[in-house]
Amino acid sequence: MNPVRLLVIFFAAMVAQWWWMTHFSIFGLAPQLLLVLTVALAARYGALWGMSAGFLWGLFLDLMSPRLFGANALAFTWIAWGTGSVRRQIDVAGLGPQAVVVVAMTWAYFLLLGVLGLIFSKSFFWVGLPAFCLDPFYNAVVTTVLFALWTPRWEHRR
Amino acid sequence: MHREARIANYALAVLSVIALTMLSLPLSSPVQAFKACAAYVLNPAAYVGAKATERLANVPANIKDLIAANSENRLMRDKMKQVEWTETESQALRAENQRLRGALGLKGLPERSPVWARVIVREPEHWYRSVTVDAGGNQGLAVNSPVLGSQGGRLIVIGRVVSVRPDTSIVLLLTDEQSSVAAYATSPSTETVRSFDGLLQGQGGPRLRLDYLVPDATVEKGDLVYTSPTSATFPPDVLIGTVVQIFPPNQELEWRSMAVEPAVDASRLTEVLILKTQSAAAEAPKLSSADANDTSADTTQETSE
Numbered sequence: 001m002n003p004v005r006l007l008v009i010f011f012a013a014m015v016a017q018w019w020w021m022t023h024f025s026i027f028g029l030a031p032q033l034l035l036v037l038t039v040a041l042a043a044r045y046g047a048l049w050g051m052s053a054g055f056l057w058g059l060f061l062d063l064m065s066p067r068l069f070g071a072n073a074l075a076f077t078w079i080a081w082g083t084g085s086v087r088r089q090i091d092v093a094g095l096g097p098q099a100v101v102v103v104a105m106t107w108a109y110f111l112l113l114g115v116l117g118l119i120f121s122k123s124f125f126w127v128g129l130p131a132f133c134l135d136p137f138y139n140a141v142v143t144t145v146l147f148a149l150w151t152p153r154w155e156h157r158r
Numbered sequence: 159m160h161r162e163a164r165i166a167n168y169a170l171a172v173l174s175v176i177a178l179t180m181l182s183l184p185l186s187s188p189v190q191a192f193k194a195c196a197a198y199v200l201n202p203a204a205y206v207g208a209k210a211t212e213r214l215a216n217v218p219a220n221i222k223d224l225i226a227a228n229s230e231n232r233l234m235r236d237k238m239k240q241v242e243w244t245e246t247e248s249q250a251l252r253a254e255n256q257r258l259r260g261a262l263g264l265k266g267l268p269e270r271s272p273v274w275a276r277v278i279v280r281e282p283e284h285w286y287r288s289v290t291v292d293a294g295g296n297q298g299l300a301v302n303s304p305v306l307g308s309q310g311g312r313l314i315v316i317g318r319v320v321s322v323r324p325d326t327s328i329v330l331l332l333t334d335e336q337s338s339v340a341a342y343a344t345s346p347s348t349e350t351v352r353s354f355d356g357l358l359q360g361q362g363g364p365r366l367r368l369d370y371l372v373p374d375a376t377v378e379k380g381d382l383v384y385t386s387p388t389s390a391t392f393p394p395d396v397l398i399g400t401v402v403q404i405f406p407p408n409q410e411l412e413w414r415s416m417a418v419e420p421a422v423d424a425s426r427l428t429e430v431l432i433l434k435t436q437s438a439a440a441e442a443p444k445l446s447s448a449d450a451n452d453t454s455a456d457t458t459q460e461t462s463e
Contacts, residue, residue: 019211059196077174
């Protein structure tokens with residue numbers, strides 16, 4: 001992957017995530033764009049790319065929260081590694097499998113944050129029932145849009 | 159094992175160790191230094207994005223304001239003449255107050271000056287927990303600076319600063335479980351004090367809980383809750399919210415509890431007023447961008463009032 005392109009995507013994604021969750025959340029719900037991109041990177045280019053970007057994106061989210069610095073970084077790293085492991089078993093480059101992986105990984109992310117909260121701050125960090133139930137599907141919708149925008153034309157034709 | 163999988167496993171181990179170190183030792187110097195570096199690199203994304211959005215969104219309003227500015231300017235000049243008199247009067251009253259406090263042997267109140275800041279980051283998962291504002295160490299803010307909001311011309315308690323960077327700060331909202339403030343209730347009509355001080359705590363949701371009120375406190379639904387003069391962080395007598403539910407007395411507990419609805423909804427916050435103490439303001443110019451990248455409070459340990 002072109003490093004310049006990756007760098008542009010890396011910073012643009014952080015601005016987009018910030019903008020979306022601050023100005024465009026619906027009933028307090030906003031998609032985890034950075035999580036979706038971490039899964040997409042790991043699914044397309046392998047776990048290493050996903051883990052590198054995911055770790056830094058996780059740090060970005062950690063910096064915006066007053067508690068548990070490192071929790072998002074760890075969660076995103078494991079999500080990228082998990083996606084990479086799934087990638088070796090089945091083809092997750094397609095839209096359908098990627099959306100399913102995103103839904104599963106979002107739930108895994110919420111539970112992981114909760115458990116990390118339980119371990120490091122002695123209280124299970126619960127994101128709330130609406131976010132837990134709806135965010136995975138919201139993320140899947142974002143995956144569909146991103147997939148349509150990010151897939152090269154020759155791949156569409158194929 | 160496949161080469162790519164082996165490298166991924168090594169990377170997973172390294173990144174996990176880094177993340178777990180950050181989680182386990184959040185206050186150690188290497189983690190604080192790493193956090194400062196990460197904030198220096200990654201934080202501008204939100205700050206720059208906020209500034210760009212603000213400028214773009216303000217273009218139509220700025221043009222409109224420019225047209226209205228002339229007539230407003232004339233009005234303001236007239237008002238300024240009145241303000242000059244009010245300021246002179248206020249200075250005289252302040253001097254008198256200080257003189258009388260001195261005569262009674264009372265300690266003077268800390269001098270605070272306000273800084274207005276915009277809310278630039280609000281996370282859906284932390285809706286009632288924290289927000290990030292576009293003022294920081296360069297504006298003279300310090301950890302534990304009280305953060306207020308304004309609604310209908312009244313000041314309302316919002317939370318306090320828990321992390322300061324050069325141009326941004328993280329505000330822990332009063333609705334977070336780790337927030338607490340000493341408070342008392344008054345009748346909304348007569349403004350008579352209904353109770354002795356209690357401890358108001360966040361619940362991680364839209365409502366707050368006022369505990370430790372004496373059993374014979376005559377608090378009713380609709381009573382207003384204000385910050386207590388004994389509060390270490392907040393100025394006294396600032397509105398917090400309204401009593402919406404009084405819990406039935408528990409035989410095992412020797413105090414009364416009630417639910418309080420904050421006077422300002424966290425989801426409507428766009429601007430906040432942060433009170434900086436004069437000592438923090440004096441230190442502001444010394445705060446270089448290198449050492450001011452992140453001054454965080456250990457939020458788990460310094461919550462109690």
